[in-house]
Amino acid sequence: MKNKSKRFVSIGFYQRKLVFFSVIIALALIGFKYYQKPVFKADQLSSPLLSQSSRQNIAVEILPDGKLKIDGTESNKTIDFVNNELRLPVVDNPGKYMGKVVITLTLPDTVTGEVKPEILAVHGVGATNSYFKNSKTIIYEASDVSSTAIVTVIASLPKGSIKPETGTVILTSLSSIKATAWVIIGVSLPALTLLIMLFVLVYQFRRQRVDIPQKETSQPPMAIPPAVVGALLNQKVGSREIAATLVDLAQRGDIIILDRERGFAFGKGKFDQRLLTFEKLLLSKIFSEHLSSDRKEIEKRVNNHFYSKKMSLVTSGIYALATRLGYFKADPQKSLLKYRLIGILAFLLALAGFVASLVYFKDPQYIIFFWVGMMGASLVISFIASRLPIRTVIGQEVLSNWYAFKKYLTNPNEFPYSEYNQEIFQKYLPYAIVMNCESAWARRFARHNFVVPSWFLSEKVGLGLEDFCLSLFPIVSYVGRSLSAIREPGFE
Amino acid sequence: MGNFFNKILYGGGVIFDMCKWIILAVVLIILINKFWVSLFITDGASMEPNIHDKELVLLNVSKYSKAEPKRGDVVVVRYPGDPDNRKYVKRVIGLPGEKLEIKNGLVYINNKLLEEYYIALDVSTEPDKNVQLEPNKYYLMGDNRPFSNDSRYFGSVEKRFIVGQATTIIFPRFKSVPTLKY
Numbered sequence: 089m090k091n092k093s094k095r096f097v098s099i100g101f102y103q104r105k106l107v108f109f110s111v112i113i114a115l116a117l118i119g120f121k122y123y124q125k126p127v128f129k130a131d132q133l134s135s136p137l138l139s140q141s142s143r144q145n146i147a148v149e150i151l152p153d154g155k156l157k158i159d160g161t162e163s164n165k166t167i168d169f170v171n172n173e174l175r176l177p178v179v180d181n182p183g184k185y186m187g188k189v190v191i192t193l194t195l196p197d198t199v200t201g202e203v204k205p206e207i208l209a210v211h212g213v214g215a216t217n218s219y220f221k222n223s224k225t226i227i228y229e230a231s232d233v234s235s236t237a238i239v240t241v242i243a244s245l246p247k248g249s250i251k252p253e254t255g256t257v258i259l260t261s262l263s264s265i266k267a268t269a270w271v272i273i274g275v276s277l278p279a280l281t282l283l284i285m286l287f288v289l290v291y292q293f294r295r296q297r298v299d300i301p302q303k304e305t306s307q308p309p310m311a312i313p314p315a316v317v318g319a320l321l322n323q324k325v326g327s328r329e330i331a332a333t334l335v336d337l338a339q340r341g342d343i344i345i346l347d348r349e350r351g352f353a354f355g356k357g358k359f360d361q362r363l364l365t366f367e368k369l370l371l372s373k374i375f376s377e378h379l380s381s382d383r384k385e386i387e388k389r390v391n392n393h394f395y396s397k398k399m400s401l402v403t404s405g406i407y408a409l410a411t412r413l414g415y416f417k418a419d420p421q422k423s424l425l426k427y428r429l430i431g432i433l434a435f436l437l438a439l440a441g442f443v444a445s446l447v448y449f450k451d452p453q454y455i456i457f458f459w460v461g462m463m464g465a466s467l468v469i470s471f472i473a474s475r476l477p478i479r480t481v482i483g484q485e486v487l488s489n490w491y492a493f494k495k496y497l498t499n500p501n502e503f504p505y506s507e508y509n510q511e512i513f514q515k516y517l518p519y520a521i522v523m524n525c526e527s528a529w530a531r532r533f534a535r536h537n538f539v540v541p542s543w544f545l546s547e548k549v550g551l552g553l554e555d556f557c558l559s560l561f562p563i564v565s566y567v568g569r570s571l572s573a574i575r576e577p578g579f580e
Numbered sequence: 581m582g583n584f585f586n587k588i589l590y591g592g593g594v595i596f597d598m599c600k601w602i603i604l605a606v607v608l609i610i611l612i613n614k615f616w617v618s619l620f621i622t623d624g625a626s627m628e629p630n631i632h633d634k635e636l637v638l639l640n641v642s643k644y645s646k647a648e649p650k651r652g653d654v655v656v657v658r659y660p661g662d663p664d665n666r667k668y669v670k671r672v673i674g675l676p677g678e679k680l681e682i683k684n685g686l687v688y689i690n691n692k693l694l695e696e697y698y699i700a701l702d703v704s705t706e707p708d709k710n711v712q713l714e715p716n717k718y719y720l721m722g723d724n725r726p727f728s729n730d731s732r733y734f735g736s737v738e739k740r741f742i743v744g745q746a747t748t749i750i751f752p753r754f755k756s757v758p759t760l761k762y
Contacts, residue, residue, distance in 0.1 A: 108598070112602065119606075171740075175660070175662075175663065177661055177662040177665075180662070208660060209661075209734075210659075210661065210729050210734050211729060238661055238662060238666075240660075240661030242660075242661075267645070394594075394598070395594065425589075428593070429589070432592060432596050435596070439603060442607065450664070451614075451743075452615070456610070456611070456614070460607060463604070463607065576590070576593070577590075577593035577597035
C-alpha cells in the first residue's frame with residue numbers, strides 16, 4: 089500500500105484523471121478520424137470498359153411534396169427545396185458496363201411552368217441526351233456507361249410548383265435567410281442578454297445597497313466564523329474563506345502550521361469537540377490518520393479527486409450557517425443552483441440545436457450562428473445571475489457593521505506596542521484574510537517586536553512580521569485554492 | 581423521484597462542468613472550419629504538377645463570400661452532379677460571360693491566348709471546345725489536362741458550387757498554390 093502511494097507521487101498520475109483524459113483522447117482520435125473525411129478529389133478521367141452490353145431503365149417520380157420515388161419505391165431523397173431543382177445521381181459507380189441507361193422522370197401534376205432538364209455524366213460515358221416525352225415526362229439517356237461512371241439527372245422546376253410539408257417549409261425558409269442576418273442574431277443574442285442581466289444586476293444592487301459607515305469599529309460586530317463573514321461579503325465561498333478558516337483553526341489551537349525549507353505541513357492540535365461541522369470536514373480533508381499532513385500528502389488527497397464531496401459539504405455548511413443567521417433570503421447555493429440550471433438547460437438546448445443544424449441543414453449552415461449566440465447567452469446568464477444580491481435587510485445591516493470593522497483593520501495608523509496588541513493581530517488576522525486586507529492589517533504592526541505565534545513553527549530563525557506574512561500567506565492561500573477548486577459543480 | 585432528479589442534476593452538472601470548455605472549443609473549430617479556413621487532403625493527380633496526390637491543403641472558405649473567383653485561382657468545387665457528396669479541386673479558367681475556346685491544345689479567352697505557365701510544358705489541352713459562358717458560370721480545369729475530369733466533361737459551374745480557394749499546401753511540403761497573373 090505504501091509502495092503504491094509512493095508510485096503515484098513519483099509518476100504524477102492520478103487514476104480518475106487518467107481515466108477522464110483517456111476518454112477525452114479517445115474522443116479526440118475519433119474526431120480526427122471523422123475529420124479525415126474531407127478528402128477532395130483532384131478528379132481524374134477514367135475510360136469506359138467496353139466489355140458487355142446491357143440496357144438499364146430507371147423510373148424516377150417527383151411526388152407533389154418534393155419527395156422522390158425511384159423504381160416505384162419511395163426514397164429518402166428529395167428535391168433541393170432552396171433552389172427548386174432535382175439533382176439526382178442515378179448511376180454512381182455501377183461496377184459494370186451498361187450499353188444504355190434510360191431514366192424516365194415523371195413530374196407531379198402541380199408542375200405547370202417551364203422545366204429545364206439537364207444530364208451530367210462523367211467517368212466514362214458516351215453520348216447523353218434529354219427530351220420531353222410529354223408535358224409531365226422527361227427522358228434522360230446515356231450510352232456506353234462505364235463501370236465507374238456517374239450519371240446525374242437535373243431538372244429545374246418552376247417556383248411554387250412543389251408543396252413540401254410544413255417542417256420542410258420552415259427548414260427551407262430558415263436556410264434562405266442571409267448570412268449577415270444570422271451573424272447579427274448570433275452576436276446580438278448574448279449582447280442583449282448581457283445588457284438585460286447587467287440592468288437587473290445594477291437594479292438589485294441599488295435596491296439592496298449596503299451602507300458603508302463613516303466610523304470604524306475596533307471589534308468584530310459579532311463572534312461568527314470568518315468563513316461566514318466571507319460568505320456574507322461575497323455571497324460565495326472561495327479560497328479566502330477556506331484560508332481564513334485554516335488560520336482561525338490554527339489560532340484556536342486546533343492545528344499547527346509548519347513552515348519547512350521545502351514545502352509545508354499541518355499538524356493536529358487539540359482538535360476540540362466544539363468544532364463546527366464544516367470545520368471538522370475541512371480538517372478531515374487535510375488529515376488522514378497521521379498526526380501531520382505535509383504538502384505532498386495534501387496534494388495527493390486533492391489531485392486524486394475530480395471533485396470532493398467533503399469540500400462541497402464544507403461550502404454548503406458555511407452557506408447554511410449564514411442562511412440560518414438570517415443573512416440571506418435563500419441559501420445562496422440553492423439560489424445559485426437555480427440560475428445554473430437555467431444556464432445549463434439553455435446551453436444544452438443550444439448545443440442540441442447546433443448539432444441538429446449541422447445534420448439537417450445543407451451547407452452553408454449559417455443558422456449555427458444563432459445557436460452559438462444562444463450558447464453565449466446561456467453562459468452570460470450563468471455568470472451574472474449567480475452575482476445577483478440576495479441578502480436580507482439583516483444581512484445588509486450586519487454587512488454594514490463588518491465594513492466598519494474593515495475600516496478599522498485597514499486604518500493606516502500604526503498600533504502602539506503592547507502585549508495585548510500583539511494578540512489582537514493574531515486574533516483578527518482570519519477576518520483580515522477573509523476581507524482581503526491582511527497586508528494592510530499586518531502593516532499596522534510593522535514596527536512591533538514581532539513574536540511568532542505558537543501555532544506557526546518555522547525552520548527559519550529570527551522570523552519578523554514580514555517574514556511571517558511571507559511564509560504564512562502563500563501556504564494558506566495555496567491550500568485554500570487547491571481545496572476550493574475540487575468542490576463539486578453547483579457548490580462554487 | 582426527488583433523489584433520482586438530484587442525481588440527474590448532479591451528473592449533468594459534473595458533465596457540463598468538465599465538458600463545457602471542450603464543447604466551446606469544438607464549436608469554435610467547427611465555426612472556423614465552416615466559415616473561415618479549412619483543411620483538406622487531395623485525392624488524385626489531376627492538379628499535377630502543382631498539387632500532388634495526398635497533400636494536405638489549406639482552404640480559404642470565406643474568400644468568395646464577397647469577392648468573385650479570379651482566373652487562375654485554384655478552387656474546391658462541389659461536383660454539380662452530386663453536390664452533397666463530391667468535391668473536386670480545379671483551377672478557374674473561364675469567367676462569367678467570356679468566350680472560351682480550346683484549339684490546337686491551347687486555351688483562348690475572348691480570342692486571346694491564355695498563357696498557362698503552371699501546367700507542364702509537354703501538356704496540351706484536349707478536346708477542342710468553343711464555349712460561351714453564361715452569367716454566374718465558371719469554367720474549371722485541372723492542371724494535369726490529359727488526366728483531369730473537369731468543365732470540359734461536366735460543363736461550366738455556377739458560383740454557388742464553389743466552396744473556397746485552395747491557397748497553401750501545408751504537408752508534406754509547405755508551398756503556396758500558384759495562381760495566374762493575367
